[in-house]
Amino acid sequence: MRIRSLDVGIDAISRFQVEDDVHLPQDKGLRPAFLPIARPLDDVLRRPSLDERLPQLLQPEYLESDLLEPATLTDVRLAARRVLAECVKHESGSRRQTLELATAYLDDAAHLDDEVRRSLAALLRG
Secondary structure, eight states: OOOOOOOOHHHHTEEEEEESSOOOOOSSSSOOOOOOOSSSSHEEEEEEHHHHHHHHHOOOOOOOGGGGGGHHHHHHHHHHHHOOOOHHHTTHHHHHHHHHHHHHHHHHHHHHHHHHHHHHHHHHHH
16 A cells, blocks of 8 residues: 655645646536525525515505595595494494594594694795
């Protein structure tokens, strides 16, 4: 059995053959494969917390831009208030109290909308 010298310096490197030199392969086999951001296993292993899920459940997937106009938003609130007031007549117990509370909230929101409109009109008049 032949034992190679452990003394490998600049002189010894000059004696290496070209085939002894180690290079990366020329083909593109070592590039990392494209991995999508969301993988099925990630969905199983990294379950979203309640703090992450709650905003997702509360935000609508599609939001109509007309609803963001103040007049349209007020009309929608008043229509929702009318529907809830109609439902209050048919319910009893804790459901009735909840619906009455929601109706009162929408009344307050409509009142505040009117206040904001009047204040803006007064500011624009000077």
